[in-house]
Amino acid sequence: MINYDEEIKKFQPSLEVEEAEETILHTDMSDIADVIEKLMVPKEAKNR
Amino acid sequence: MNCPNCGYKIVGHRRSCVKCGRDLRAYESLKRLSNKLYNEGLAEAKVRNLSGACDKLKRSLEYNKENIEARNLLGLVYYELGETVAAIVEWVISLNIVKTDNPADDLLKQLQGNANEFRDVKSAIKKYNLALEMARKGNDDLAIMQLKKVVDLNDHFVKALLLLAVLQMKHEEYQSARKNLKRVLKVDVANLEARRYMNELRAIAAERGKSGQPSSSPAKVDNVTENEGAFGISKGTPYREDRPNFKAFLFFLAGIVLGVLAVVFFATNLIKAKVIAENSEETGRMGTQITELNARVSSLESEKSILESKITDLTGELEYERSVVEEDYRAFLGLCVGFDEIRNKIIERDPEIPVSGEERRTVEKFYEKLDRFDASGIKDDEALLAILDKMKEYLFRFLNPENETGS
Known part of the structure; x- marks a missing residue:
């Protein structure tokens, strides 16, 4: 049996137009390549 | 792809950067994975499994943020789900990554070009957020009213449809909830929330059936969901015996009777017209004949009068002759x-x-x-x-x- 109130809580508000600029500026643009890069730099530094 | 170390633009597939010698094999693998996920996302979007497409495309971008095809497609998926601003965000980011020859530019221009639609979209999003706030506070009736306006403005707004369906289920408006969930599944065939709520409606219908309560709307849901396979794709209609359709048969009979009556009516009129025409012709002919006969009668009458006068003359002569002969006999x-x-x-x-x-x-x-x-x-x-x-x-x-x- 679904708990309707719990279900309602799961819903998130939708992005409004006024928030678009803020969202674009603060979007996390890192991907796995960036993560690998972060991991590899210290390793290379160690190797040196 | 740009070299993650020196930023040198690498063209084609290379094992190491031409400029700094960085080993690029790992990055090439990530690119391939990103592309693979993009292809899978595209395939799912084509069959309207938008939730699945969204997931695949996000993962594609996690492997390669510069995959603009995946980003543009993700924007399109968001747009189709009613998340217009989220779509704009993705397209703007895509334009920032690749500024020239980017389809995202055309998509943004199309959206901005249609001012009325954009206004409706903005209004729908505002109302949805307001309705969500009301629902969280317990003002379900107001929330339902607002959400109905939202779906009128944007009938693809999946989140709004889902929230409306949940509130309607909460208030036992199962028929309406079912309708809205069907609308969600039309937009996004494999929407997990929608399918979960449909299952809930089926369970309610089954419970009501057991308890003997009237199960109008949930029973219908039951029929609908049983025919749907994975991701809402229809399995096909169940086998049913062909029942004679008496209504159709009655209409058919009525049609035949009307047709026969129409034929009889027209045939009768046609025959009447023909008879009248013939009679008119006959009448005309007889009129001519009467005229001719009248003329003949007149001529005969004139002949008769002539002959009568002749007879009179001849009778006179005969009398005379008779008288003469008698005189001779007397004399003799x-x-x-x-x-x-x-x-x-x-x-x-x-x-x-x-x-x-x-x-x-x-x-x-x-x-x-x-x-x-x-x-x-x-x-x-x-x-x-x-x-x-x-x-x-x-x-x-x-x-x-x-x-x-x-x-």
Whole structure:
């Protein structure tokens, strides 16, 4: 049996137009390549 | 792809950077994975599994943030789900990564070009957020009213449809909830929340069926969901025996009866018209004949009058002729009577009494009278003519006895 109130809580508000600029500026643009890069730099530094 | 170390633009597939020598094999693998996920996301988007496509495309971007095809497609998926601003965000980021020859530019221009639609989208998002706030506070009725306006403005707004369906289920408006969930599944065939709520409706219907309560709306949901396979794709309609459709049969019969009546009606009218035409023709012909006959009658009447006058004339002539013949016969009779007197009184009296000179002259006059008699009136009567000749011969012998003795 679904708990309707719990279900309602799961819903998130939708992005409004006024928030678009803020969202674009603060979007996390890192991907796995960036993560690998972060991991590899210290390793290379160690190797040196 | 740019070298993650020096930023040098690498063209094609390389094991190491041309400039700094960084090993690029790992990055090439990530690119391949990103592309693979993009392809899978594209395939799912094509069959309207937007939730699945969204997930795949996000993962694609996690492997390679510079995969603009994946980002643009993700924006399109968001747009289709009713998340217009999220779509704009993705397209703007895509344009920032690749500024030229980017389809995201056209997509943004199209959206900005349609001002009315953009206004409706903005209004729908605001109302949705307001409705969500009301629902969280417990003002379900107001939230439902707002959400109905939202879905009128944007009938693809999946989140709004789902929230509306949940509130309706909470208030046992199962029929309406089912309708809205169906609308969600039309947009996003594999939407997990929608399927979960549909299952819930089916469970409610089953429970009501067991308890004997009227199960109008949930029962319908039951029929719908059983026919749907994975991701809402229809398995096909279940086998049903063909029942005779009496309504259709009745309509068919009614159609036949009407058709027959129409044919009879038109045929009757046609025959009537034909008969009238024929009668008119006949009447016309008879009229002509009557005219001709009348003319003939008039001419005959005139002939008759002519003939009657002729008859009158001829009758007159005949009368005259008759009168003439009768006169002749009377005259002849008179002669016969005169002859008889003369014979009795003069010729065949006592022979001892001599015939006087006067008596002789009387006989001679009578003989002349006989001789001068116009016998044309009795010319056709041979007996009378013979009598006349005999009378004349008798008197001639009396008057000329020497002829008798001399011969």
